[in-house]
Amino acid sequence: MGRSPCCEADQGLKRGPWTAEEDQKLLAYIQQHGHGSWRFLPQKAGLQRCGKSCRLRWTNYLRPDIKRGKFSLQEERTIIQLHALLGNRWSAIATHLPKRTDNEIKNYWNTHLKKRLAMMGIDPMTHKPKRTTLSSAAADPKNVSNLSHMAQWESTRLEAEARFTRESKLSRQVRANDQPAEDQPLSSDQILRKMPTTFAPPRCTDILRAWQLGRPHFPRPAQGNDHSRNTGSISTGGHFFSLGLGNIGSDDKSDGSAAFLENNEADKGESLFEFSAVFEDCGNGHDDTQLDEVYATRRLEAVGGAEWIEDENLIESSFDHLYEVNKSYWSDVLYLVNCGPSNLPVF
DNA sequence: AAGGGATGCAACCGCGTCACG
DNA sequence: TCGTGACGCGGTTGCATCCCT
Numbered sequence: 001m002g003r004s005p006c007c008e009a010d011q012g013l014k015r016g017p018w019t020a021e022e023d024q025k026l027l028a029y030i031q032q033h034g035h036g037s038w039r040f041l042p043q044k045a046g047l048q049r050c051g052k053s054c055r056l057r058w059t060n061y062l063r064p065d066i067k068r069g070k071f072s073l074q075e076e077r078t079i080i081q082l083h084a085l086l087g088n089r090w091s092a093i094a095t096h097l098p099k100r101t102d103n104e105i106k107n108y109w110n111t112h113l114k115k116r117l118a119m120m121g122i123d124p125m126t127h128k129p130k131r132t133t134l135s136s137a138a139a140d141p142k143n144v145s146n147l148s149h150m151a152q153w154e155s156t157r158l159e160a161e162a163r164f165t166r167e168s169k170l171s172r173q174v175r176a177n178d179q180p181a182e183d184q185p186l187s188s189d190q191i192l193r194k195m196p197t198t199f200a201p202p203r204c205t206d207i208l209r210a211w212q213l214g215r216p217h218f219p220r221p222a223q224g225n226d227h228s229r230n231t232g233s234i235s236t237g238g239h240f241f242s243l244g245l246g247n248i249g250s251d252d253k254s255d256g257s258a259a260f261l262e263n264n265e266a267d268k269g270e271s272l273f274e275f276s277a278v279f280e281d282c283g284n285g286h287d288d289t290q291l292d293e294v295y296a297t298r299r300l301e302a303v304g305g306a307e308w309i310e311d312e313n314l315i316e317s318s319f320d321h322l323y324e325v326n327k328s329y330w331s332d333v334l335y336l337v338n339c340g341p342s343n344l345p346v347f
Numbered sequence: 348a349a350g351g352g353a354t355g356c357a358a359c360c361g362c363g364t365c366a367c368g
Numbered sequence: 369t370c371g372t373g374a375c376g377c378g379g380t381t382g383c384a385t386c387c388c389t
């Protein structure tokens with residue numbers, strides 16, 4: 001039944017653990033010729049293995065850009081948070097953890113993180129406290145559907161942000177290398193002039209919270225280097241929240257994070273680990289700005305854009321680049337946000 | 348010291364997707 | 369449009385090592 005294995009046992013191909021000699025042969029061949037077609041690689045490289053086995057060995061072990069060894073606390077948190085959003089989509093999760101393979105992350109989840117969450121009384125599949133999962137409110141099919149819907153949106157957003165990061169970086173490199181000096185990033189004002197009159201460009205991509213908190217409007221960006229500019233912010237009627245680069249929820253007071261934790265039930269579960277970790281790391285003497293910045297940094301790292309936050313000038317221009325290179329996405333965002341919750345499409 | 352269960356991780360399996368003829 | 373092959377992905381297996389009794 002199903003597709004036959006790519007390498008039958010009677011073909012005399014070796015299976016099981018790789019020897020150092022085999023590793024060396026594979027490594028040497030790929031370094032010299034690249035991998036090209038995996039199907040024909042083994043015989044060319046002088047290996048008694050099937051192509052699939054070679055590919056796996058290369059992608060999961062031999063590739064030079066793989067970091068091996070213990071996962072850091074930050075990596076653990078990223079995995080937990082992304083798993084809450086993406087589920088068992090290991091390859092998608094792996095794209096947010098540089099130098100880690102999907103197989104390694106999957107193994108680490110199954111052998112460490114899943115158990116740890118279970119011991120903490122948290123359902124590793126739903127990422128909610130087990131008690132809550134069984135409660136009548138959570139068991140309500142409407143709520144379950146709502147949460148699932150939200151998770152789908154958040155998942156899409158995360159992937160989009162990661163894509164933006166990559167594309168924006170590429171775009172900047174291309175501009176830096178090939179473009180004349182006058183082809184500089186558009187200023188915020190220039191972008192505002194290009195936008196439809198109804199909207200100014202959003203300073204974030206968090207459709208989900210925009211949806212949760214009501215129909216948003218997009219204020220002109222604050223000038224200078226203030227906090228809301230760096231984290232990306234949107235106001236929605238009576239609410240204010242900082243998102244995008246930072247994704248920090250808040251109410252309409254400016255002292256954000258604590259209020260967010262109190263007010264937004266849906267996010268409590270979703271961000272439980274990251275917030276508690278931020279509080280933990282900032283210690284008792286934290287101020288809210290510090291909390292926001294730490295959270296912003298981690299959020300950004302989770303979507304693969306850590307470089308931005310380390311370069312203040314880059315942050316300043318990134319929004320503009322993002323908008324320019326992703327116009328179609330922004331228009332989708334604006335459309336969806338203005339659809340209102342009841343009209344959002346269900347995947 | 349021995350053996351049996353638990354754990355961690357590399358490797359395999361089979362299905363889905365995509366490109367190409 | 370359909371068939372086929374290659375590749376990628378997630379689930380599962382198997383084995384080496386560790387730990388406990």
